[in-house]
Amino acid sequence: MKRTLLTLLAALTLLPALADEGMWLPSLISTRIDDMRAKGFRLTAEEIYSINRASMKDAVVLFDGGCTGELISAEGLLLTNHHCGYDAIQAHSSVEHDYLTYGFWARTRAEELPNEKLNVKFLVRMEEITDRLAAGETAAEIIRAAEAEGTGYKAAVEQMYYGNQQFLFVYEQFDDVRLVAAPPSSIGKFGGDTDNWIWPRHTGDFSLFRIYASKENKPAAYSPDNVPYRPKKHFTISTKGVREGDFTMIYGFPGNTQEYILSDAVAYIAERSDPAKIAIRDGRLAIIAAAQAGDPALRIHYAAKHAAIANAWKKWQGEVLGITRRGTVAAKRDYEERFEAWAADKPAYRDVVRDLKAEYARVTEPYFAREITLETLRSLPAKYTDAERAEELFARREATERSLYRYLFGQYADRCPVQYQVPEFLDGVAADGSVEAFADRVFEEVWQGGATPLSDSLRAGVTRMTKHIGWLLGTDALRNLNSRRLNELYTLYIRGLREWDTTRAFYPDANLTLRVAYGSVAGYEYADGEYHTPQTTLDGIIAKDNPEIYDYDIPQRLRDLYATKEYGRWGVEIDGRRTVPVCFLATNHTTGGNSGSPVLNARGELVGLNFDRTWRSTMSDIAFDPTICRNIAVDIRYVLFVIDRVGDAGELIREMTLR
Numbered sequence: 001m002k003r004t005l006l007t008l009l010a011a012l013t014l015l016p017a018l019a020d021e022g023m024w025l026p027s028l029i030s031t032r033i034d035d036m037r038a039k040g041f042r043l044t045a046e047e048i049y050s051i052n053r054a055s056m057k058d059a060v061v062l063f064d065g066g067c068t069g070e071l072i073s074a075e076g077l078l079l080t081n082h083h084c085g086y087d088a089i090q091a092h093s094s095v096e097h098d099y100l101t102y103g104f105w106a107r108t109r110a111e112e113l114p115n116e117k118l119n120v121k122f123l124v125r126m127e128e129i130t131d132r133l134a135a136g137e138t139a140a141e142i143i144r145a146a147e148a149e150g151t152g153y154k155a156a157v158e159q160m161y162y163g164n165q166q167f168l169f170v171y172e173q174f175d176d177v178r179l180v181a182a183p184p185s186s187i188g189k190f191g192g193d194t195d196n197w198i199w200p201r202h203t204g205d206f207s208l209f210r211i212y213a214s215k216e217n218k219p220a221a222y223s224p225d226n227v228p229y230r231p232k233k234h235f236t237i238s239t240k241g242v243r244e245g246d247f248t249m250i251y252g253f254p255g256n257t258q259e260y261i262l263s264d265a266v267a268y269i270a271e272r273s274d275p276a277k278i279a280i281r282d283g284r285l286a287i288i289a290a291a292q293a294g295d296p297a298l299r300i301h302y303a304a305k306h307a308a309i310a311n312a313w314k315k316w317q318g319e320v321l322g323i324t325r326r327g328t329v330a331a332k333r334d335y336e337e338r339f340e341a342w343a344a345d346k347p348a349y350r351d352v353v354r355d356l357k358a359e360y361a362r363v364t365e366p367y368f369a370r371e372i373t374l375e376t377l378r379s380l381p382a383k384y385t386d387a388e389r390a391e392e393l394f395a396r397r398e399a400t401e402r403s404l405y406r407y408l409f410g411q412y413a414d415r416c417p418v419q420y421q422v423p424e425f426l427d428g429v430a431a432d433g434s435v436e437a438f439a440d441r442v443f444e445e446v447w448q449g450g451a452t453p454l455s456d457s458l459r460a461g462v463t464r465m466t467k468h469i470g471w472l473l474g475t476d477a478l479r480n481l482n483s484r485r486l487n488e489l490y491t492l493y494i495r496g497l498r499e500w501d502t503t504r505a506f507y508p509d510a511n512l513t514l515r516v517a518y519g520s521v522a523g524y525e526y527a528d529g530e531y532h533t534p535q536t537t538l539d540g541i542i543a544k545d546n547p548e549i550y551d552y553d554i555p556q557r558l559r560d561l562y563a564t565k566e567y568g569r570w571g572v573e574i575d576g577r578r579t580v581p582v583c584f585l586a587t588n589h590t591t592g593g594n595s596g597s598p599v600l601n602a603r604g605e606l607v608g609l610n611f612d613r614t615w616r617s618t619m620s621d622i623a624f625d626p627t628i629c630r631n632i633a634v635d636i637r638y639v640l641f642v643i644d645r646v647g648d649a650g651e652l653i654r655e656m657t658l659r
């Protein structure tokens with residue numbers, strides 16, 4: 001009976017439900033609110049975003065310029081991912097105080113640790129300024145005026161829909177942000193790179209910080225006299241948990257998507273760019289992994305580097321798999337053809353697809369050269385710091401570093417279109433007789449320290465070539481395959497699409513501005529006949545636990561808690577067994593930058609903390625497919641359980657608002 005019900009439920013959620021696609025601008029959320037409410041949301045647009053009264057946006061921050069965080073107490077307590085706080089945690093760690101390995105729990109406010117380079121930004125307001133710019137005001141003037149409005153104010157102008165609309169974003173930036181707590185990495189990074197981008201997942205990917213402000217509650221540089229910031233709003237936490245089908249909303253700062261690009265660009269990504277970058281990283285990872293396997297100290301030394309290289313490497317593989325499996329290139333081509341048929345008698349749009357294709361043909365090669373250069377020559381260290389040289393480990397790194405030089409020089413020679421290889425490189429190879437000999441000569445110079453004329457001239461060549469490519473493309477702002485002309489054409493193309501495709505819900509591409517995504521808790525069909533349910537539990541952690549495998553070696557404390565079932569108020573009954581919920585899966589449209597975003601229920605209460613997607617669904621950066629695209633969150637009850645039962649930091653829970 002239960003099984004039939006489950007299958008039925010699974011089948012229902014597999015129906016291409018009205019897509020949960022979209023990353024919506026909070027100031028325009030009133031245009032989505034009916035749909036949100038139809039899907040279960042209970043609050044109003046004003047409660048999501050308001051400039052007149054406290055709203056949810058006042059509890060969300062851009063954390064460290066690339067992640068999201070949220071306020072969870074009236075005293076400035078902030079929750080984000082462990083991997084977002086990683087740099088801060090690492091910076092405070094030493095052999096005596098290894099907070100990465102053992103975790104960190106400030107027992108008093110005085111023990112909270114300041115972080116020199118860390119800041120958070122609240123969105124004060126956003127407004128469309130397309131007309132003001134058209135009327136002759138400059139972005140610089142508008143920004144200057146906005147920044148003069150308040151202490152710590154920062155402003156930026158961002159374009160939406162390739163410049164069809166321009167928005168001003170005004171932020172309040174706080175620079176005194178202190179580390180409050182982090183679980184041991186064996187919880188916060190449980191599963192490591194093995195489980196990264198994978199479901200089922202069991203990572204307690206969270207850390208806690210506190211924002212400090214002046215006595216007037218305004219942004220201030222670090223000072224021992226600063227006091228905990230009193231936010232306009234903090235999230236209430238729901239300990240009731242989630243079930244499949246429940247409404248979820250994510251409020252955060254997605255970094256970069258390209259939902260409107262032509263099939264040509266998707267083909268470039270899936271058939272050319274991603275495969276080349278993956279192959280280059282295969283080799284880098286193999287070199288680093290070999291060094292790590294033979295030497296425990298090198299394993300630690302290269303851990304962060306390996307993780308960073310592996311993260312995008314794995315994502316790209318999933319992206320290619322997703323695009324291939326879903327036939328995205330063909331689907332986009334078909335879409336373009338139907339648009340062209342409609343546009344055939346409309347002079348404004350008749351040629352735009354053809355012109356876009358022509359421009360892609362012109363710019364793809366130099367852009368590819370730029371990508372290859374970044375992945376090869378540009379990823380090598382230009383020098384080794386004195387601090388590195390002083391380390392006992394330095395000499396033991398030589399073979400690995402040399403291999404990386406040889407390998408990446410070789411990849412550059414093989415893969416970068418030759419007309420974009422810099423003369424300094426070609427001359428050096430010619431003079432030394434082989435790429436490897438030239439790589440050795442440059443490496444030798446850099447490794448020795450002191451003056452590095454050869455390496456300097458090579459780097460100057462690369463910089464010159466990069467500028468040249470920027471000139472060819474008409475812009476230096478090259479996050480994606482784009483050019484000034486492409487941008488202009490896309491402005492037109494999107495305007496045409498909006499006239500033609502009246503049923504499509506248009507939303508601007510992610511650009512690290514605040515967005516709302518909404519969907520529901522949902523599993524998915526992972527493979528033919530294999531349904532993945534959306535909730536994991538402590539039992540799954542225990543099943544993976546293995547002291548022999550670094551990524552799966554959990555703290556003894558967790559084993560003990562499992563043995564005694566001393567889960568306190570965090571234990572739940574699932575299928576007749578007592579356990580603790582750990583992670584859940586949902587259909588929210590997210591991307592990089594959404595790490596640390598609050599996952600909220602229908603009442604706007606915090607039920608989870610976003611930290612990942614499944615790897616084959618990272619294609620949602622290009623095309624969102626509701627049947628497979630899923631985000632991964634830590635269940636807030638696991639966060640509370642770890643704080644309480646592992647960190648023994650109940651005082652932190654007491655300052656939160658639980659329901």
Ligand code: ARG
Binds near residue numbers: 189196197308311592
């Ligand atoms: N895949 C997640 C995000 O991009 C988490 C990355 C950190 N975790 C890791 N095991 N490397 O970007």
Ligand code: GLU
Binds near residue numbers: 590591595613
């Ligand atoms: N872990 C990612 C981040 O750092 C989020 C995962 C994703 O790309 O969705 O933002």
